[in-house]
Amino acid sequence: MTDSGRGLPGLLDTEAIRKDFPILDRAVHDGAKLVYLDNAATSQKPRQVLDALSGYYERHNANVHRGVHVLAEEATALYEGARDKVAAFINAPSRDEVVFTKNASESLNLVANMLGWADEPYRVERDTEIVITEMEHHSNIVPWQLLAQRTGAKLKWFGLTDDGRLDLSNIDEVITEKTKVVSFVQVSNILGTVNPVEEIVRRAQDVGALVVVDASQAAPHMALDVQALQADFVAFTGHKMCGPTGIGVLWGRKGLLDDLPPFLGGGEMIETVSMHSSTYAPAPHKFEAGTPPIAQAVGLGAAVDYLSAIGMDRVQAHEHALTEYAVGRLREVPDLRIIGPVTGENRGATISFTLGDIHPHDVGQVLDEQGIAVRVGHHCARPVCLRYGIPATTRASFYLYSSPAEVDALVDGLEQVRNFFG
């Protein structure tokens, strides 16, 4: 293993950071050191988050927003405190704009359903259009397909350029006066592309369409400022940003959340209920029916504290340096084709590639035998694979604890794959 990547400008002190993540110390397959490069699927969790989860259950567990006893009040304060932390983390104008869901998929489905049931002017119906892109995760495709099928609205999308970027050359034909909603990914989970949010938002605003941003691969890796984005809704998930699974976020503009109808009904989301009708609690509770993921929200709050203490700008700088290094080293590997941007410019720390005609399953398996964890397959973005004429890719994705040495381990591992199947 070389150490040619040491001393890259902008790198974090990964040796110190890795001490916070107990799992990164473990070995796999009889002693191979774990090289975890599957962060786009889920991140590992620091001790601070694990302690927040167990501390909550050991000392404060109760249901929230009900009961007058000490534990109920503590649990409520912790749950709502997590909302404050998330609101600050994304620079939301109001804490009431932060809706907790179970993941980004639920957040996106929630928006799609709200717009299906909404009154004018938001209602998606026959003769209106929904716009997405060809690089969406399935969770930002299928809810809109369902909405289109149920309402008769037309689903349109932006295609991709050969170098893995959105083709916006026909933006005025794709987003039109008929467009009710434009939903797109900020950073692609398969290509790593960082999309030009501003250009799309401007066109959407020109025609009066709502904008939904899937920030699942952005929130963990860069400062997320919902006011700067100028979107109407922003969705992301906790488990990719050092938090636990089972907790996601939907941020929405206050006025919209007030106007739009609830989707799930139940406890917590009501004001009064009679046998004939009910009135609803104000947002965000209107959209949080039933007992919420309390411990998970508390864990996400701890994750936000952890990331904020390091600083999202520093996380982004670290990943940018690492990505440039990784792209450079991967391009040295014979027969390796990067699927997505081949420079570090406007790209995140997720790199998909093919290796000759060796199937990604085989690449992933041989890497796994060396302790290197990557993702193989279509990454829930099958249209991207179809677009580039490949059945699947191997994907390496980095995070704040990833090091140049791990990039080197990947490149060495790929050499072994080539020897094995060559």
Place this chain on the structure above:
Amino acid sequence: MYQDVILDHYKHPHGRGLRDGDAEVHHVNPTCGDEITLRVRYEGETVADVSYEGQGCSISQASASVLNELLVGKELDEARRIQDAFLELMQSKGQLEPDDAMEEVLEDAVAFAGVSKYPARVKCALLSWMAWKDATAQALGEGAAKERTA
């Protein structure tokens, strides 16, 4: 897991390519995108040919090659016994150590014993075998198939 036998079949597949058949099926593994198009041809009770084309990992491709080598020329009852034995091996979660009797039935296919330890890869190994089963049922018809096993 990657036994030499498996790599040999992957690099030099037996009977690959589509030829005339009595039935054709197309099976996919939606989680990973492996796919196979497979045709069977019967002459009476005999498996006259199994031809296939597909894309996928070494395990799925080698498995199709082994299937072709094992089943072509066999009587249907014998082919079904081999399929059952392979299914049992692949569902064994690595607990089954192939004995001489099993090796006699499965020949090269015993090399897949190691694959059964990897749940994500078992589907790859079984793709062509499930396709063969499906194609055979179509080629012979449900009623005909039952009659033959009776």
